[in-house]
Amino acid sequence: MKRYIAKRLVISVITIWALATFSFFLLKTLPGNPFQTEQLLKPEIQEKMMSYYGLDKPYFEQYLTYMGNLLHGDMGYSFKYTNRSVWDIIMQTFPISADLGLRSLAIGYPVGLLLGTIAARRRGKKADYLCVLISVLGVSVPNFVIGSLLQWVFGVKTGLLPIAQWKGFSYSILPTITLSIATIASLTRTMRASMLEVENQDYMKTAKAKGLGEKEIVWRHQLRNAMIPIVTGLGPAVATTLMGSFIVEQLFSIPGIGKHFTESVQALDYTMVLGLTIFFGVFLVAANFIVDILYGIIDPRIRITD
Amino acid sequence: MQKKQVELDLSDFTRLLDEEKNGEEIVRPSTSFWRDFARRLFTNKAAVVSLTVVAIMVVLSIVIPLVSPYQYDANNLMSINQGPSASHWFGTDTLGRDLWTRVWYGGRISLAIGFFGAIFPALIGVVIGGIAGYFGGVIDMLIMRVIDVLMCVPQMVFVILLMLKFGNGPVAIVTSFALIGWMGSARNVRGLVLQMKNQDFVNASRILGASHLRLIFKHLIPNTLGIVVVGMTMSVPSAIFYEATLSILGLGIKSPLTSWGQLLQLGVQNFKLYAYQLFIPAVILSITLLAFNILGDRVRDALDPKLRN
Amino acid sequence: MRKKVVGFVLACTVAMSALAGCGTYTNGDPVADATQTEGNQQNENGSSGNTEQATGTKELTIGVSTDATSLDTSVINDNNSGEVLYHTSEGLLRNVGGKIVPGIAESYDISEDNLTYTFHLRDSKWEDGEPITAEQFVYSFQRLLDPNTGATEYDKFLSIVNAQEIVDGEITDLDQLGVKAEDDHTLVITLKQISPTFLSSLAASNNLYPLREEFVEQCGTAYGTTGDNYLSCGPYKLEAWNQGTEIIYVKNDQYYDADAIKMDKITRVVIEDANTRASMFDNGEIDVNMSVPASLKDNYDSDTLFNDPAGTTTTLQINMDGMTEESGKVLSNVNFIKALSYAIDREGLNMALANGTYDVATRLIDPATPGSTDETTYWEEYPDVSGAPTTADPEKANEYLNKALEELGMTKEELPRMTYLCMETGQLKLYAEAIVDSWKTVLGLDCFDIVQYPVPTTIQNMLDGQYDIYWQQNGDDMNDPYMYMSYWTKTGSINVTGWMDDTYTDLINQTELTMDRGERLELFAEAEQYILDNGPQIPLFFFTTLITVNPEFTGIDYGANAEYLYADYAE
């Protein structure tokens, strides 16, 4: 097991390094620089800023300094939020997005799995169409339309729930629902497909031949095997959800990390973009690693034994 | 229940001649895989409904802008923000442009992006996945690592970088979608090819001297088409959705073209006053995506050999 | 089977959300909030519930669209940070409602040669009781001009002795700067040449608030990045800064003019989405909405809605060199530019896209620019300067077009493709489509391609001359036209319009040679008419800012930058 972990670590380090290098040079190919804002900076001042931040040096030299700092754990300072280190910004905003993401998964996964199971068990009947319809509606309607509607109905019209901001549990209800709808939709479909797949396996017939009741068969045999493809998709799904959604966070003005992914690129805030890319990369690699272990627990055939 | 006894007489007991024997030819119609798939798809109620909806959307998108009295980008500052009326069935937007024409013109772009957005990633994915799966070893490891790296780049960052490079014409949007979409189908195809490559029918043709390319493209990939087709029908909605999200972020389709995403983005800005500007495109987009999603599900069911009863 | 499955799942959901429920928040602990009653009454712009707290403290909640990026006075260049510093710090002078008012400097006197300014500081204190001294102002001036600070907003103060040399790194000893503290209460600034706009720039600037050297050095690069790394010396002091969410100031009783300040607590809440912000204002959760979408204008009556000039002039900047050889030939023809200008229906666009809230611009200098005397404005003194009609004038437009085509010896079809470049933000796409369409209908020209990029890329392309027509937005010091007009002189650093005109440049340079406001405005008027007739700028609009204020409050103004120093409850 240890040898496997070591191998995985080495591969992940190389992956992150390749990711950082690829993003670094891709960014540098873009025209413009982070100092130009709507306030329109004079070119001679822009030159001074470029030299102050060392952006006038050849790309490769900048790359070496950046990588050097990175090894010491210093991701540099954001250009847009002057003098605020990228790491502080991430540490300040990520917990909020993660919190919102976890809640949406906490609702999305159980409901999604439930709908998927019902759709599969009742294949072809009314319940199947109903579950699939609900899930597909979730995917077809853009989330900012859903969000605006929820906000309009529960916030403005009835005043039941706060319209925006992130101050407590009642504030989190609407954004969580908006976010979880997408998870529910995709999960229902995957679960339904995977449950149908398992239903035709031979060991299901064996279980039936043992005289087990439908409930026991579904619980002990079908669900666990049907979870395997769900778990494989868990890594990327959790990672992207926890990285926040620009649209939902803007609509409910939640100070999450979601908006930074978009704004940093649009403002060409190099250090911020690289910091976020690497942070997301590490997070995704870790999530995939955990999923592989989880995968081993669920499916003994994959278990890594030394 | 005793079957009606057939009276037999002595003459019946004479030996049959060969040609009389094989009077029985196989009765069940022999159908090719695709015809069988097509029939199973069309007998399914939901599939037919969603197919017709998609067909209607496509036809309307093509026909209406040609036939409509209004140009999709002709401003009319006199009649701004008018609700749906006799002259303007879907009303007018902030610049007084006829929404009925714009919705269907936008449909053209969105559907085109949807179709090509589904085909390109699948094509790239199938080819790269097939090669990775078939050759295995170093090539497979390399390709998989490259995919890992590309997967790690946050989608939004990657998308905006591509948009900045290629601009935001429809072609650029489709290419950028393809560049972030192919990894998924590549992985699926690779998995399938890995499973299939040491099955007998592959060994058989290898023994008969089939070249690597022939093996991959003639034998292995056609067998993955089932999964790939399902993937495609699923990725049409996400391609359309992707363009809508881009528009929200201000990276949408280049003016003066428009798309459903653009219309939604403009509609959301003042949906409190002119709700129709948001809800009409939103409803049409949702119906189309709904149709595609349901179609995707039914295609998956129709393709699944085990569900063939 | 279903009952059990449903049972399990519900249990799991409750467990999961409880687990996630106790996640971290930046403020407010969840349990307290959950028990606190959530019902905030429906508010028809009438009474706003949460400000009449029983404790008698006067509170104001302001909703804005963007948070401040930093509180370090030397490095900031955005309005939001400027707004926060304006209310929590105090400079030598202060600009209140466009008028220059004494700040920490009780009074000042200017030498005959207009080169030496002596400021007499009143005794005033920081929030922690420390006295504010002249040396702290010297340190602030030096830090702004020091290349190692990475500051950007110093170009208005380059007239100070040795300022340019320090900025260029020729002089590294900062003490040689022409800013000296004779004693704790007197500050002397010497200029190397007269600068009529020096005082107004000083008053308007948010970059020269006093700084305590030991405190700043102690914070290091983190100075101004969090609430604790900042010391207030203004009417309000900073209580908390939850980045991305809100900034809270409370009344600073150490302030010398504390009794003029009525509000006890002001919360500046960040709500990015315009619709959400508007709903929260209607709901009474915020008392002021600092940027209201024009389309919602009609929801509010006149005692709630205010439409103040934002000091931004919007023009179509023509690249007379052209992005390509051919387009350069066409665009350097003044008649062609006039044709484009006369074909645009400014009033119609204003009604369609800004719901009539912008001021239509037929000239370049901002309407709010003060005149030579305190009572009159520049526009009142020079009303007849004009460069374009408020609505489209098809005959004249086509007349100019035909004249231009004649001079160029071309027909409409032979005109080259030209690029209309603009940023991707907000409604600019709609304006672009509308303008290009009006050229098609009025002039029959269909040779324009609209190109959009994110802000930095667009500006970079513009500076590199990669455009034919550019949507230009400039806005600076509203009190004096020099900053804006100097852009288009031959030496103007962002003059990438290919229009290098000597007469215009001479006129603008002359305005720097006299201190007399009347003379300067006369020169500006002449220059403005000249550039309108021959120059590359087609005026479109003067942006305004729509704000809604709960009628219960007074003293809230949002011109070029927000001022709510003297906010109070209405009787």
Added chain:
Amino acid sequence: MSILEVKDLRVSFHTYAGKVQAVRGVSFSVDKGKTLAIVGESGCGKSVTVQTIMKLTPTPPAFIEEGSILYEGTDIVGYSEKQMQKLRGKEFSMIFQDPMTSLNPTMRVGRQINENILKHMTLSSKEATKRTMEMMRLVGIANPEINMLRYPHTYSGGMRQRIMIAMGMAANPKILFADEPTTALDVTTQSQILDLINDLKKQFQMAVVLITHNLGVVARMADSVAVMYAGKVVETGTAREVFYEPKHPYTWGLLNSIPDTANMNGNRELPAIPGTPPDLFAPPKGCAFAARCPYAMKACIKAQPEETCLSDTHKVSCHLLDPRAPKVEPYHVKRQKTE
């Protein structure tokens, strides 16, 4: 008295293309402690018959059109799913053809066996585990304490089939249905498994219904044999009767196609019955084997042959037995009696 008696069972599948009559009137019976072998080419309906007895195939698309299944005298065709669950595992048990996929890959083998015990026998979990280990030892798996904790994929095909048998026998059922238990195994493992089944049969006085297409297995295991073709039993009787005095041309064909390694002179083509079984989508009016039967007569196409009883155990359905049919030179045993 036979423990299981199937009378004129008729099962059809309602598919998209219409009704497929998989089983068209099958009758046979099994006595306690005896082995009935059901033999026939693949697709003749032998698996469907057995799975229908245990109602393993879901009702849509499979339907029992007609016939009765008497288990110890009571007809279980009408049984509800609840009642069937009591029978499965307790009274009947089944082992399947492919051991690689018949065990749940994500559950330890011990637990899969234990599941059967706990379901049908009122034992404490400790006793149940003890019994599981007994069963594993019984089927020849050494030190079960450790091996019961292993997962199926760590076992070979033969071992897995032993586990299947242990699982089937756990609640000591009265009838064991074995659907081609050894087809997927290599020859040596095959004979071990067959011996195991025989020992268990004797030890527990269990009835065994063995489905196979391998006549060697039939000769070795079967007390009585039922030869099925195209959804019908064409000949049934004791092993001796069917092997030595076969009366149905199809049985002759089957016996002839056993490759006789002793006198294989040169590489003659392997003997086989020409043609393919009819499509049960629209079964022929007359005898299903007529198209391939060298002795076919007009009657064979016109009408289904009646079942004639040659002895109280030996029954054959073929027009040749009709007194009016021309005499055919009886099939004689070409080779000496197989062990």
